[in-house]
Every structure is written in structure tokens, then in C-alpha cells.
Amino acid sequence: MRRLALIATTAVLCAGLTGFAALERSGGASSPPPSDAVPGQSSDTGSGTGSGTGPGPDSGPDSGPQAAPLSVDAIVAKLQSTLRAQPNDASSWAQLGSEYVEQARLDVDPTLYPKSEAALRKSLALQPRHNTAALTGMAGLANARHQFAQARTWADKAISDDPYAWAPYGALNDALTQLGEDSAAQDAVQRMLDLHPSTASFTRASYTFELHGRTADAEQALRRALQDATTAADQAFCHHYLGELAFNTGKTREALREYRTALALDPTYTASLAGAARAEAALGRTDQAVADYRTAIDRVPQPQYVLEFGELLESLGRAPEARAQYGVLEAEQRLFAANGVVDDLNLGQYQADHGDADLAVKLLSAEWDRRHSVLVADALSWALHRAGRDGDALPLAEQANRLGWRDALLRYHRGVIEQSLGDDEAARTDLAGALAANPAFSPLYAPDARARLTALQKDQKEPAAQPPQGRRGQR
Numbered sequence: 001m002r003r004l005a006l007i008a009t010t011a012v013l014c015a016g017l018t019g020f021a022a023l024e025r026s027g028g029a030s031s032p033p034p035s036d037a038v039p040g041q042s043s044d045t046g047s048g049t050g051s052g053t054g055p056g057p058d059s060g061p062d063s064g065p066q067a068a069p070l071s072v073d074a075i076v077a078k079l080q081s082t083l084r085a086q087p088n089d090a091s092s093w094a095q096l097g098s099e100y101v102e103q104a105r106l107d108v109d110p111t112l113y114p115k116s117e118a119a120l121r122k123s124l125a126l127q128p129r130h131n132t133a134a135l136t137g138m139a140g141l142a143n144a145r146h147q148f149a150q151a152r153t154w155a156d157k158a159i160s161d162d163p164y165a166w167a168p169y170g171a172l173n174d175a176l177t178q179l180g181e182d183s184a185a186q187d188a189v190q191r192m193l194d195l196h197p198s199t200a201s202f203t204r205a206s207y208t209f210e211l212h213g214r215t216a217d218a219e220q221a222l223r224r225a226l227q228d229a230t231t232a233a234d235q236a237f238c239h240h241y242l243g244e245l246a247f248n249t250g251k252t253r254e255a256l257r258e259y260r261t262a263l264a265l266d267p268t269y270t271a272s273l274a275g276a277a278r279a280e281a282a283l284g285r286t287d288q289a290v291a292d293y294r295t296a297i298d299r300v301p302q303p304q305y306v307l308e309f310g311e312l313l314e315s316l317g318r319a320p321e322a323r324a325q326y327g328v329l330e331a332e333q334r335l336f337a338a339n340g341v342v343d344d345l346n347l348g349q350y351q352a353d354h355g356d357a358d359l360a361v362k363l364l365s366a367e368w369d370r371r372h373s374v375l376v377a378d379a380l381s382w383a384l385h386r387a388g389r390d391g392d393a394l395p396l397a398e399q400a401n402r403l404g405w406r407d408a409l410l411r412y413h414r415g416v417i418e419q420s421l422g423d424d425e426a427a428r429t430d431l432a433g434a435l436a437a438n439p440a441f442s443p444l445y446a447p448d449a450r451a452r453l454t455a456l457q458k459d460q461k462e463p464a465a466q467p468p469q470g471r472r473g474q475r
Contacts, residue, residue, distance in 0.1 A: 069231050069233060072099060072103045072106055073103070076099050076100070076103060079092050079095055079096040083096065088126055089126075090122075090123045090126035090127035091123070091127075091133065093123035094120060094123040094134035095137075096119045097117070097118075097119035097122075097134065097137045097141070098120075098133070098136070098137040098140055100112045100113070100115050100116035100119060101113070101137070101140050101144050104116070104144065105144065106300065107300065108302055108303075110335055110338075110339035111339055113145060113339050113340055113341070114339060114340070116141050117138075117141060117340075120134050120138050123137075124138075129161075130162075132161045132162040132167075132168065135155075135158035135168070136165070136167050136168045138154040139151045139154035139158060139168065139172070140171050142154055142175070143171060143175055144341075145339075145340050145342060146178070146341055146342045146343055147340075147342055148175045148178040148370075149175075149179065151171060151172075151175035152172060152175040152179065154171070155169075155171040155172035156172070158171070159172065164195060165195075166192050166196035166198075166200075166201070169189070169192035169195065170188075170189075170200055170201070170204060173185050173188040173192065173204050174204075176188055177207075177373070178371060179371045179372070179373065180372035180373040180377075182211075182403060185208065189201065189205050189208055192204065193205060198228050199225045199228050199229050199234050199237070202222065202224045202228065203241060205221045206222045206225065206245070209221060210248070211403050211405050212403050212404050212405065213403070213404035213405055213406050215245065215249050215406060218245055222238055222241055223238075223242075225238045225241075226238035226239070226242070232266055233266050233269075235265050236261075236262040236263070236266035236269045236272065237262075239261045239262040239265065240269065240271055240272045240275060243256070243257075243258030243259040243262065243272065243275050243279075244275065247275070247279060247282075247438070248406075248407065248408075248438060248441075249406065249437065249438065250408075250436070250438040250439055250440075252279050252282045252283055253283070255275070255279045256276060256279040256280065259272040259275040259276040259279060260272075260276060262275075263276065270296050270299045270300040270302075273292055273295060273296040274293065274296040274302070276292055277289045277290075277292035277293040277296060277309075280292060281312050281440075281443055282440030282443075283440075286312070286316060289312060290312070290313070290316075293309040293312065294309075297309060297328075301328065301332065303329055303346060306325050306328050306329045306332070307325070310322045310325030310329065310354075311442065311443055311444050312443045313325065314443075315443035315444050315447075316443075326350075326354055329350060330350075342370075344363040344364065344366050345376055345379055348360045348361075348363035348367060348379055348383060349364075349379045349382075351363065351383070352379065352382050352383040352386045353386075353444075357383060357387040358387055360383035360387070361380070361383045361384055361387050363383075364376065364380040364383050365380060367379075367380070368396075374399070374400045374401075374402065374405060374410070377396045377397070377399040377402075378397065378409070378410050378413055380393075381393040381394070381395075381397040381413060381414070382397075382417075385417050385420065390417050390420045393417045394414075394417050394418070397410075397413055397417050401414060407437065408438040408442075408446075409434070409441055411431070411433045411434035411437060412431065412434040412441070412445055412446075412449050414430045415427045415428075415429075415430030415431035415434060415449070415452070418430060419431075419456065424459065427456060428453065428457065428460070431449050431452055431456070432453055434449050435450060435453065
């Protein structure tokens with residue numbers, strides 16, 4: 001699965017068994033995430049409720065076990081009405097700022113980010129002290145703009161303001177994950193679990209487990225999140241990420257079932273419609289996949305859906321239609337940049353695969369200077385390969401695999417780089433590992449992985465050519 005960077009989350013556990021410790025002791029597999037998104041993405045990533053303050057799990061006004069959740073648009077309208085009557089309400093300004101971030105995510109409308117920042121700063125101007133909600137909102141906004149170092153700073157301020165507030169730890173976990181500070185990211189999600197074991201915290205824990213290759217633990221954390229989900233929308237959220245985990249581990253039919261379950265619970269959940277399209281394409285149901293991608297993009301033109309659709313069309317030999325999707329993606333990237341989104345990772349990934357490899361190296365080198373996440377290491381290594389610099393690419397490909405993440409695309413990239421450097425044994429291992437992890441990880445690159453592996457295995461079986469023999473007795 002091609003990933004674009006995205007930012008994203010039972011009852012309270014038995015006494016003394018919270019967080020990772022509870023998951024470890026309750027029968028989950030041992031041995032090793034969150035990512036550019038946690039399902040808590042998502043995807044990117046990506047994947048989820050950035051700061052824990054939007055109308056996703058555990059949030060929104062009038063929320064509670066029996067309350068029907070309001071839509072984000074309704075929440076925004078209600079807050080705007082409140083603020084017309086009470087313009088000095090710092091709390092409502094803080095919530096409005098965070099809701100604008102959520103609205104921007106759902107509608108793919110980065111023009112809402114400046115409005116979010118204005119609302120949050122208004123809240124802080126009205127109440128500069130003891131304003132944890134606004135500080136957390138600023139962290140969530142910075143994460144949405146991919147300004148992860150700033151997000152960490154804002155989250156730290158929120159935690160200093162109230163060490164017992166759980167939402168800032170979610171924003172901190174998201175930022176640290178993207179910065180590649182893996183140990184600190186785990187500490188943040190552990191603290192979030194300790195303070196608030198919930199859908200929001202368990203989904204982030206799941207992503208952390210997945211990044212470290214602990215897929216059984218990741219699934220267990222998602223099922224804990226599902227137990228705690230009290231609304232159809234939150235249950236759909238959990239089923240969606242169970243689908244993502246199943247797809248990423250090669251269980252395509254199971255993934256499709258999870259996506260369809262999510263859609264049955266919440267027919268408006270576009271992420272699961274795009275997920276279903278991805279699974280349908282992997283199962284060879286390309287007509288349905290094309291139709292579902294078109295519907296998903298008509299609803300919400302998320303860059304990840306646009307890129308996936310373009311690559312599917314390209315794999316089907318429909319090059320003009322694919323180029324049209326790539327044009328949409330390029331226009332979206334320009335819009336994001338105009339509204340303060342630092343998106344060199346996504347743009348660099350796109351350029352490496354479909355554009356200018358040297359430009360991809362420039363963009364991704366700048367991103368690597370800012371943060372050392374496994375996603376950036378992978379993207380830069382692949383761009384260097386595309387630019388013909390495999391010797392520089394390999395150390396970064398190894399960095400990308402340092403956590404033990406069982407991601408097929410990462411293994412494929414490293415295998416291709418190793419093959420280009422003449423290390424056929426390592427290439428065979430990694431290409432086989434990519435296909436074992438997910439035989440349908442990409443409509444473009446899974447077939448290439450199979451072709452490369454077949455050729456390498458054939459070369460391995462053929463005996464080495466013998467030197468020509470002269471007459472007997474001659475040397």
C-alpha cells in the first residue's frame with residue numbers, strides 16, 4: 001500500500017493492568033509502533049484524530065454513552081453561534097480551533113488551518129494561563145500541517161499546564177512518532193493509556209505495536225478499542241483500522257470484510273470506501289475498485305486516495321486517466337503548501353515514483369534534516385535509488401527497517417536497492433519477505449516484486465557457466 005503521511009486513536013481496565021502492561025499480560029504476542037499516522041492515522045497515516053479534541057473517539061460536545069454525536073459541521077456552527085453571543089469565551093474559541101482542524105481533515109480543506117490558528121490564538125490571548133485545550137489544539141494543528149517539532153513544543157506546554165490531561169499525550173505521541181523519536185513516543189502513548197484507556201489511546205497503541213512488527217498485539221489493541229467504542233462512528237473507526245491492519249498483513253478478504261462492516265455502521269466513512277477499493281483491486285475486482293475509488297474521491301479527495309487510484313489506473317494501462325489523477329494530486333499539494341502545510345515527504349514520494357527523481361532527493365533530504373522517521377528514511381532511500389545512487393540509498397533503507405515493521409513496501413524498496421548493488425541473496429530475502437507480508441501491497445510494485453524474485457530464483461538455480469575446454473591435457 002502506498003502511504004501518504006497522515007496524522008491520527010472498554011471500559012477502564014482492571015486495576016493495576018493499564019496500558020502496554022495490560023496488553024502484554026493478557027495473552028498478546030510478545031516481541032514489537034505509531035506511524036505517519038496512527039490508526040491514529042493514516043494514513044496517513046495514514047489514519048485518526050490528531051489531538052484527541054475533534055469529533056472522533058472520545059470527543060465532541062454532548063458526547064457520552066447515550067448521546068447522539070453531532071457532526072463536525074454542526075459542532076462548528078454551534079460554537080460560532082456561541083461566540084457571536086459570548087466573544088470572550090476562551091474555551092469555545094479553543095474548541096472551535098480544534099474543530100476546524102478536524103473539519104479540514106474530513107473535507108481535505110487546508111484553507112481552514114489559518115482559521116484554526118486564529119481561533120486558538122484568540123483563546124490563548126483571552127486566557128494565557130491554564131488553557132490546556134488551546135495548547136493541545138495548537139499541537140494538533142501543527143501535526144496537521146506536518147510541523148512536528150512545533151507540535152512537540154505545544155504538546156509539552158499543554159502537559160506542563162496540566163500533567164493529568166490525557167489529550168496532550170496523544171498529540172505528543174503523534175509528533176514524536178513522526179520525528180522518529182520512538183522510545184519517547186512509546187512513553188507518551190503509555191502515559192495516555194494510563195490516564196485514559198479508551199478508543200483514542202488504544203488505537204495509537206495499536207499503531208505503535210504495528211510499527212515494531214507486533215501485529216498480534218496491534219490487533220489486540222484495536223479490539224480493546226472496539227470494546228470501548230460507544231457510538232456507531234467510533235465502532236466504524238475501529239473496524240476500519242482492523243481492515244488496514246489485515247490488508248497490511250496480507251489478509252485481503254478479511255480486510256474487505258472489516259471495511260464493509262465499517263461502512264455498514266457509518267455509510268459516510270469515506271476512508272473505508274477507499275479501503276474497500278484497495279482490497280477489491282488486490283482481489284482482481286478492478287471494475288468495482290475503480291467505481292469505489294471514484295465515489296470516495298468525489299466525496300473527499302484525500303491525496304492518498306487520489307494517488308492510489310492513479311496507480312491502479314496506471315497498472316491497468318489507463319495512462320491518460322492516471323495522469324489526470326496525478327494532476328489532481330499536484331494541485332492539492334500546491335494548495336496545502338499555500339496554507340502552511342510542510343509536505344516534502346508526500347511530494348517527494350510522489351516525485352520519486354512518478355516525476356523527477358533528483359527533485360525527490362532534494363525534497364526528502366530536507367525532510368530527513370527535519371526528522372528521522374522510518375517513513376522518511378524509506379522515501380529518501382527510494383528517491384536515491386531512482387536517481388541512480390544506490391550506494392547512498394542502502395544505509396537509509398536499513399534505517400527504514402530498524403523497528404521491525406512488517407511493511408511490504410519497505411521490504412520491496414530495500415530488495416530492489418540490494419539487487420541493484422548486486423547483492424542477489426539479500427534481494428531474494430527482502431523481495432520474498434515483501435510478498436509474504438502482503439502479496440498485493442501495490443498494483444504497480446507487487447507484480448514487479450514477483451518478476452524480480454522469479455528472475456533471481458532462476459539465476460540461483462542455473463549452474464555457473466563453465467569455461468570453454470580445450471584439447472585434453474591442455475591448460
